[in-house]
Amino acid sequence: MALAIRAEGIYKSFRSGWWGQRRKEVLKGVDLQVEQGEIFGILGPNGAGKTTLLSILSTLLFPDRGKVEILGIDGLRDGHRIREKVNISSGNANFLWSLSVRENLHFYGMLYGLTGKAREEKVKALIEFFDLKGHEHVPFDRLSTGMKQRLSLAKSMLNDPQMLFLDEPTVGLDPEVSVRIREKIRSAQRENGMTILLTTHNMREAESLCDRIAFLKEGEIVALGSAGALKRMVRIGDVVRIEFNGPISCDQIIRAEGVINCSISGDLCEIIVDEGESRLASLIAIISQGGAQIKRVSLGQTDLEDVFIEFAKGTDSDMGLRI
């Protein structure tokens, strides 16, 4: 499949102080390949460099070194062509304060070259799609956080981007609104098959939206894969607890696919697997075939949060914490 993003050896540092004498390395050789049509997540502690990476990929920032190719176009030489095909939306987005929702959308619609009726229809459709109806005429600075976020997403779809960058799209939103926004993102993605690169601190969001996830830590990608694969990597996994009567052999169970560990104490068997829900049926089958009688089954799922904590261990995040 064609690549939407090909980034190789991206380095970025920022200078500060009066003469730029202090230098902070933020990205230290990031390689990334994202396929077209994928929803790709980037996780990582505060200050890991997620926003910086997104900014580089969306042409807002030049890397110090490295190669960037977006939709097959050279990001360093041909940024203008890329900008026609991508868009960005960030949590806590800001737009022109005194312009209303509608006016802001029209302004950016014009910037993307939409004329007359086409723009009118696009703006109308986006207002409807993102449930902004009834708020079209409210100036930006009087919108609630949720409405601002929706406007930001609506703006990011004005040019029907082939590649969409979302920087913490649901930060600061209540759970219900977050769920709705996630649904909107997914259905918009399904409709036109665009590629999405998103950062988030919400693990459930990452797990439910992303096909693959990269974990960025101190400017380097330290892990990459599906949510399941990441869980397997840290070997935390989900816990399947089975109360049983009769014979059970841990040796046999541990050979089953996805099983990370197995232990028995009394009539309780604890099995750690990569993905509890999908492995449950086969585990039950193995145990039943072995002649044991199952009394009760419970599933304790580890989520990405545990993975996050595991990967972030030893990080100096911006908060100065050691997690």
Add this chain to the structure above:
Amino acid sequence: MSSSNLQRALIQIWAFVFKNWIITKRNVFTLFEILFWPVVGLFSVGLLTVFLQLDADMSGFILIGVISMSVIQVCQIDVAYALLYDLWSKSIKHTFIAPVHSFQLILGSWLIGVFRSFLVFLLLSIFSVFAFGFDFLRPGIGPLVLFLLGLFLVSVLIGMSVCILVLLFGYKAEVAAWSLVSLMVLICGVYYPISILPFPLPEIAQAIPLTFFLEYFRSFYGFESGYRNLLGWGFGLSGLYLLIEMVAFKAVLHHARRTGVLIKLSE
């Protein structure tokens, strides 16, 4: 360029007219900008000329200066607003992630500036006819149009300087939007001939096109300038600076994409 591409390019320019127009319309502050300050300025200086019992030519000399400065201030600030509104709203990155060229941003904002400052010019000229008997049509329509065009060009040069400074220094540069014009008042002979300036200011004044446009227009009111081909110098210098500033703008934008200013100013 195909006609749909041309339409695209034009609507991208129009976007900046649209933005400044809506904000102007919505803002009491901008009403002050185009009505209050220019009118107050005209009257306070006009009354001063009455008090000093200046003859008609002398007070004409000064009124031309006052009106010109109001026109330039209003026109250049529209160009500066191209970035200033984004700066204040922290929305600058959205402008530069869109596929627009710098010249479109400048041109669009300049067009609305030309419109707004032309209104200021009409207003002040009409006031000065009735209040101080100043005849702004004496040079004829042709020279008047050329003079105004010169003022508009000077405005775009100042406005672009503000934009360039904003991209370089962020918030620290917004003061330039108001101070650059004052500097012009001092150097370009707005209230006096540049010959009375101490060294090296007259030499500097001769590098600024506004000096020549003012001298050109005043030559119709009996103030013969020591220079020849005033319009040639005015437009020639303007063209040269416009070119230099376009290149500088692009370079500074490139620099901003290196340092991360666009992102920093959007948080």
